[in-house]
Amino acid sequence: MRAEARKRPVTAGQLPTIGEVLDRQGVLAYVLLLPGLLILTAFIGWPFITSLWLSVTDQSVSTSVVRFVGLDNFSDELRSQIFLQTVRNTFVYTGVTVVFKLAFGIGLAVLMNQSFRLKNLARAALLLPWIVPTALSAIAWLWLFDATFSVFNWAIVRSGIADRGINWLGEGSWAMTSIIIANVWRGTPFFAISILAGLQTVDRELLDAAAVDGASRWQRFWRITIPLIRPVVLIVMLFSVVSTISDFQLVYVLTRGGPANSTHLLGTLAYDIAVRGGQLSEGAAVSLYMFPVLIVCVVVLLLYLRRSST
Amino acid sequence: MHRREVTTSTDRLFSRRRFIYYSAALAAAVACGPAAPSATSPSASPSGPVQLKGTKVALLHWTSFVPDEDKWFKETLVNDWAKPNGVDLTVELVSANEAQPKIVAALQAGGGPDVMLLQWTWSHLYADKLSDVSAVAEKIGSDGGGYYDVMKQNAQVQGVWRAVPFGMTGNAMHYRESLLKQSGADKFPATWSELATVGADVKAKSKLFLGQALGHSYGDPPTFAFPFLWSHGGSETDETGKKLAINSAATKDALVAFKDLFTKASDPQCLSWDDSSNNRAYAAKQIWATLNGASVYLTAQKADPELANDTQLPLLPAGPKGQFVLGVPFQYAVPKYVKDPGPALELISYVMSPKTYGPFMKVGGKGYTLAPYKKGEGELWPSSDPKFDPFKKIGALSKWYGYPAPPSPAATESGSKYIVVDMFAKVAQGETPEFAMTWAEGELKKVYKL
Numbered sequence: 001m002r003a004e005a006r007k008r009p010v011t012a013g014q015l016p017t018i019g020e021v022l023d024r025q026g027v028l029a030y031v032l033l034l035p036g037l038l039i040l041t042a043f044i045g046w047p048f049i050t051s052l053w054l055s056v057t058d059q060s061v062s063t064s065v066v067r068f069v070g071l072d073n074f075s076d077e078l079r080s081q082i083f084l085q086t087v088r089n090t091f092v093y094t095g096v097t098v099v100f101k102l103a104f105g106i107g108l109a110v111l112m113n114q115s116f117r118l119k120n121l122a123r124a125a126l127l128l129p130w131i132v133p134t135a136l137s138a139i140a141w142l143w144l145f146d147a148t149f150s151v152f153n154w155a156i157v158r159s160g161i162a163d164r165g166i167n168w169l170g171e172g173s174w175a176m177t178s179i180i181i182a183n184v185w186r187g188t189p190f191f192a193i194s195i196l197a198g199l200q201t202v203d204r205e206l207l208d209a210a211a212v213d214g215a216s217r218w219q220r221f222w223r224i225t226i227p228l229i230r231p232v233v234l235i236v237m238l239f240s241v242v243s244t245i246s247d248f249q250l251v252y253v254l255t256r257g258g259p260a261n262s263t264h265l266l267g268t269l270a271y272d273i274a275v276r277g278g279q280l281s282e283g284a285a286v287s288l289y290m291f292p293v294l295i296v297c298v299v300v301l302l303l304y305l306r307r308s309s310t
Numbered sequence: 311m312h313r314r315e316v317t318t319s320t321d322r323l324f325s326r327r328r329f330i331y332y333s334a335a336l337a338a339a340v341a342c343g344p345a346a347p348s349a350t351s352p353s354a355s356p357s358g359p360v361q362l363k364g365t366k367v368a369l370l371h372w373t374s375f376v377p378d379e380d381k382w383f384k385e386t387l388v389n390d391w392a393k394p395n396g397v398d399l400t401v402e403l404v405s406a407n408e409a410q411p412k413i414v415a416a417l418q419a420g421g422g423p424d425v426m427l428l429q430w431t432w433s434h435l436y437a438d439k440l441s442d443v444s445a446v447a448e449k450i451g452s453d454g455g456g457y458y459d460v461m462k463q464n465a466q467v468q469g470v471w472r473a474v475p476f477g478m479t480g481n482a483m484h485y486r487e488s489l490l491k492q493s494g495a496d497k498f499p500a501t502w503s504e505l506a507t508v509g510a511d512v513k514a515k516s517k518l519f520l521g522q523a524l525g526h527s528y529g530d531p532p533t534f535a536f537p538f539l540w541s542h543g544g545s546e547t548d549e550t551g552k553k554l555a556i557n558s559a560a561t562k563d564a565l566v567a568f569k570d571l572f573t574k575a576s577d578p579q580c581l582s583w584d585d586s587s588n589n590r591a592y593a594a595k596q597i598w599a600t601l602n603g604a605s606v607y608l609t610a611q612k613a614d615p616e617l618a619n620d621t622q623l624p625l626l627p628a629g630p631k632g633q634f635v636l637g638v639p640f641q642y643a644v645p646k647y648v649k650d651p652g653p654a655l656e657l658i659s660y661v662m663s664p665k666t667y668g669p670f671m672k673v674g675g676k677g678y679t680l681a682p683y684k685k686g687e688g689e690l691w692p693s694s695d696p697k698f699d700p701f702k703k704i705g706a707l708s709k710w711y712g713y714p715a716p717p718s719p720a721a722t723e724s725g726s727k728y729i730v731v732d733m734f735a736k737v738a739q740g741e742t743p744e745f746a747m748t749w750a751e752g753e754l755k756k757v758y759k760l
Binding site (some may be wrong): 044060061063064076080081082091145146147148149167168169170171172175254255257258259260261272273274275276277278279280 | 372410411414417418434435437438439487524525526527578579581582583584587590591594596667719722723726727732735736741749752753756
């Protein structure tokens with residue numbers, strides 16, 4: 001019956017049935033894209049457009065009448081020492097964590113690429129830091145770094161390394177070090193698993209041939225393995241930069257940007273200004289300072305993917 | 311076009327066309343389904359008698375550091391007021407640091423709780439979006455013997471009550487009497503300079519320090535930093551709020567005195583402390599004194615009676631310009647998006663009437679939450695414990711964000727950025743008072759737009 005309907009010839013003046021319209025690949029493609037497009041528009045596109053609009057107005061939680069102020073919010077921020085310190089913090093935090101995550105990620109991936117007993121269990125366990133919700137793992141780190149109850153400090157003092165423990169979250173540079181350690185711990189598995197997937201695509205014959213030609217382990221790794229997994233490494237790094245530069249949860253739980261703003265990131269500062277201070281437009285401007293960096297990352301990623309696919 | 315020649319039963323059930331039909335039908339059903347019931351069903355005009363039966367009220371409240379207070383809202387209020395009146399009351403408890411995101415989201419979205427508990431000077435920050443509750447506020451204030459000035463300043467915006475004062479958490483020093491006496495002192499220091507000397511002695515003898523939170527957290531850091539600044543004559547602005555006053559000789563005196571106190575009697579780890587760090591440290595006997603709400607003492611009464619017995623609760627010491635307190639005030643607000651504020655106002659009137667509030671103070675914190683009106687320190691005083699007597703002065707001594715100017719959105723924003731707290735923290739980290747003052751002035755210029 002349905003097959004007959006499908007084959008029914010469309011005569012002039014007669015509208016096609018829904019089934020006939022959906023049978024056209026071009027139409028169907030857009031219909032299938034529509035739900036995803038709606039979700040992206042509602043939860044990413046619309047908030048983004050709203051924040052763009054907010055950033056050029058003077059809207060606060062208390063204002064009913066909103067005025068257009070151009071780029072004043074952006075230029076005002078440049079006069080704030082807190083903002084400038086936050087920008088520095090954000091770049092230090094992102095740069096240092098990505099480098100460490102890359103180094104540890106490659107190391108772990110190479111290790112996991114070897115054959116040993118319980119390999120699969122080890123690979124699954126490797127993912128745990130990444131799977132655990134960030135807020136939960138951050139609370140665990142909060143206790144590890146706690147000024148009074150830190151197990152690290154207990155070990156330092158008990159082992160005789162020092163008379164007193166480290167002021168992990170109470171001293172500017174140690175506080176930054178602490179959030180970097182927690183971020184590296186959480187982010188390394190993502191690097192490791194992605195690079196492990198890349199390592200498994202490396203042709204063994206190439207490595208064996210190089211070994212026969214007298215290449216050392218290091219030479220094989222550096223001259224053959226690394227160039228072959230470079231696309232994976234680059235993409236993972238770009239993803240990591242995007243997610244780290246916009247980090248919020250870890251810092252919010254551990255330090256809330258303190259002490260004296262030494263761990264504020266753009267995300268936490270924007271939250272303090274917009275939500276706690278009620279200055280929505282100013283908070284939007286602070287968060288949008290991330291945008292140029294993120295857009296560069298995305299463009300680089302897309303260009304690389306396009307080049308790889310061609 | 312390629313056509314499938316063979317179809318299975320699964321194909322027929324989940325063909326792409328059917329999938330789209332079902333998806334569209336589901337979306338249409340959701341879109342056309344019954345609308346969610348409104349938070350409050352209009353049943354009476356605000357001016358007429360309020361019909362409570364069958365109404366719904368959603369209350370957003372903070373999670374107290376004293377669990378009995380939460381229990382009172384969750385159980386006693388529901389059983390004593392909501393059920394007899396036929397009101398469907400929802401009480402949502404959130405921690406103090408998490409309340410503000412919910413409030414901002416509700417006000418921006420134009421929907422959410424019918425009654426929200428605001429903190430500090432938030433009434434000024436959200437004034438345009440809050441209903442005028444003057445009639446209820448005035449009646450409660452009158453019944454309670456008059457509000458303290460701090461409560462009026464926080465809840466009244468340009469002569470209009472935008473919130474009804476709920477009360478305040480009274481902060482006081484908690485210290486271990488035995489350790490103080492070991493150092494040779496017979497009573498807690500009355501001035502900051504004496505505290506520096508005595509604190510150094512106690513630290514030298516007991517190896518325990520004065521634990522003062524100076525991190526980014528809503529309560530203990532500002533309730534220490536602002537009174538310290540005010541008691542030396544310093545302030546963010548002058549009385550008008552239109553001229554910055556932070557870069558002054560008085561502020562410098564405050565920072566120099568603080569540096570002395572911090573170096574001699576405290577410890578750098580306090581720079582990372584939030585509102586619960588000092589509670590934990592005091593309970594673990596890692597510090598000998600701290601500034602906190604009475605929750606430290608009340609918790610110790612149950613968990614460690616020996617520590618509680620050894621604990622005394624004086625107010626903060628005075629500086630050259632007097633003794634100050636930054637109490638942590640709370641107010642009930644009814645957002646303008648609530649179409650029928652009647653039931654919400656009835657709820658507030660019930661909770662805040664001296665008849666209800668007196669027993670609440672006793673059942674709850676027994677001095678943890680202090681009444682916003684003067685009967686609270688008189689006939690309603692909840693505690694027979696003489697250690698709480700100093701708390702009776704807190705209402706009168708308390709000031710607000712922005713003091714000596716009236717509260718303002720700028721003062722609230724400054725507090726949210728922890729500018730004054732960080733000014734002190736910078737000195738504790740080793741910066742000079744001049745550098746810290748200049749830094750704070752730069753940030754305050756931007757906040758106050760001066």
